[in-house]
Amino acid sequence: MIYEVDEEGKRHGQRALSATINVGSSCSVSIQLEGGQDIIPISEFESWMKLAEEDEIVKNVFRQITDFEHNWINLYKVYEIVKKDAGRKNKIDRIEQWITKKKISHFTHTANSQSAIGDDARHGVDQNDPPKEPMSLSEADALIMTLLQKWLQWKCEQHK
Secondary structure, eight states: OEEEEEEEEEEEEEOOOOEEEEEESSSEEEEEESSSOOOEEEHHHHHHHHHHHEEEEEEHHHHHHSSOOOOOOHHHHHHHHHHHHHOOEETTTHHHSSSHHHHHHHHHHHHHOOOGGGGSSSSSSSSSOOOOOOHHHHHHHHHHHHHHHHHHHHHHHHTT
C-alpha cells in the first residue's frame, strides 16, 4: 500500500500502483504511482523482498518504514540502523559514498535541534546552535529513502 506523506510525516490516502514494461533495444520493468512517477524497478523490488526474508536488519528497516509515521525520530532510527549495518569499515564510510557528509550532517543537525523543529526534535534541549536553514521533513524523508535505496542495492550485491 502506498500513502502520501505530508510535511509533518502524516500519511494520507492510498495511491494506486501499476507496472509498466518498456521494450526497445533493452527491456525494463518498473513500478509506478498513478500518474507515471517511477518508484523502483521491479527487479530491485523483488531482490529487496527476498533480502528481507533472509536478513533481520532489512526486515526491521522495512517495518520501520511501513509501520511507523515518517517523522524525525523514526527517520533517524532508520538512519541509525543503516549506519550501523553499512558503517565505517577499513576507513571507508559507505554512507558518505551514497549521500554527502554535508547532507547527512544537515539531516542530523535538524533532527536533533529543538530550536529548529520544536517538539518533533530528538532532543528536548539543544546541545548546539540550530541550523541556519533547517531541513524540511519532506527533504529528510527523501534523503532517507535515497539512503535506503543505496543501502539495499549494496546489501543485494553483498548477498550475490
